[in-house]
Amino acid sequence: MATSEKSVMLVAIDDSEHSFYALDWTLDHFFTPFAPNSPYKLIIVHAKPTPASAIGLAGPGAADVLPYVDADLKKIAARVVEKAKEICSAKLVNDVIMEVVEGDARNVLCEAVEKHHATLLVVGNHGYGAIKRAVLGSVSDYCAHHAHCSVMIVKRPKNKH
Numbered sequence: 269m270a271t272s273e274k275s276v277m278l279v280a281i282d283d284s285e286h287s288f289y290a291l292d293w294t295l296d297h298f299f300t301p302f303a304p305n306s307p308y309k310l311i312i313v314h315a316k317p318t319p320a321s322a323i324g325l326a327g328p329g330a331a332d333v334l335p336y337v338d339a340d341l342k343k344i345a346a347r348v349v350e351k352a353k354e355i356c357s358a359k360l361v362n363d364v365i366m367e368v369v370e371g372d373a374r375n376v377l378c379e380a381v382e383k384h385h386a387t388l389l390v391v392g393n394h395g396y397g398a399i400k401r402a403v404l405g406s407v408s409d410y411c412a413h414h415a416h417c418s419v420m421i422v423k424r425p426k427n428k429h
Contacts, residue, residue, distance in 0.1 A: 275387040277308040280377050280407070282315070283348050290392035290422035291352060295359040311365045311384055312352050315376035316345045374410040381415045389415050393423045 279294055281287040291312065299306045319337040323330060345368045356364050369376045381389055391408045412419045 274307060274309040276384045277310055277388045277390065278377070278380055278384060278386045279310065279312045279390045280315070280373065280392070280411075281312055281348055281352050282373065283344055284392065284394060286392035286394050286424055288351060288355060288392075289424045290390055291355055292359075293422050294390050294420075295356065295361050299361045300359045308388070309365075310356075310361065310363065311367065311380070311386070312349075312356075313367045313369060313377060313380045314345055314348050314352075315373035316341050316368050316370045317372070318370055321372065373407045374414070377407070377411050378415050381417050386417050389417055389419045391419065391421055393421050 277294070277298065279291050281291055298308055299310065319334045319341060320330075322337050322341060323333060349366050349368060352366065353364075356362065367380065369380065377389060377391070380386070389411055391411055393408055394406075408419070408421045412421065
């Protein structure tokens with residue numbers, strides 16, 4: 269890698285406040301204070317679920333619903349990307365690549381790391397308990413074990429009441 273070439277940092281986003289917090293935190297700590305001299309090229313990736321995975325393909329008639337589910341997932345993806353752009357713009361970070369890739373987030377993120385030769389993957393932490401994490405699976409846990417780069421898991425501070 270040439271010394272003038274920037275390392276790639278991938279930030280994973282979904283439609284959760286946890287992922288937007290992770291993006292915000294990352295921009296504050298790696299981009300804004302140093303802009304435009306950050307050592308990283310920023311790529312933001314949103315994994316859009318497949319319509320079939322979103323409804324679980326339960327029984328006859330499921331195929332009739334798929335186009336509607338897909339349209340909703342596309343709207344959600346557009347909102348997620350728009351919000352990420354707004355966060356970046358508010359921090360004056362404009363040199364950003366946004367990607368929406370259909371598929372399971374675990375696979376999408378690990379494949380994006382390979383595709384872009386990322387040196388760092390940033391993910392938010394949903395803060396699920398052990399049971400929910402066991403049922404849903406933890407994207408951050410999966411990526412920490414399978415991505416071929418360092419993985420930073422950004423946790424939101426506990427709310428102070």
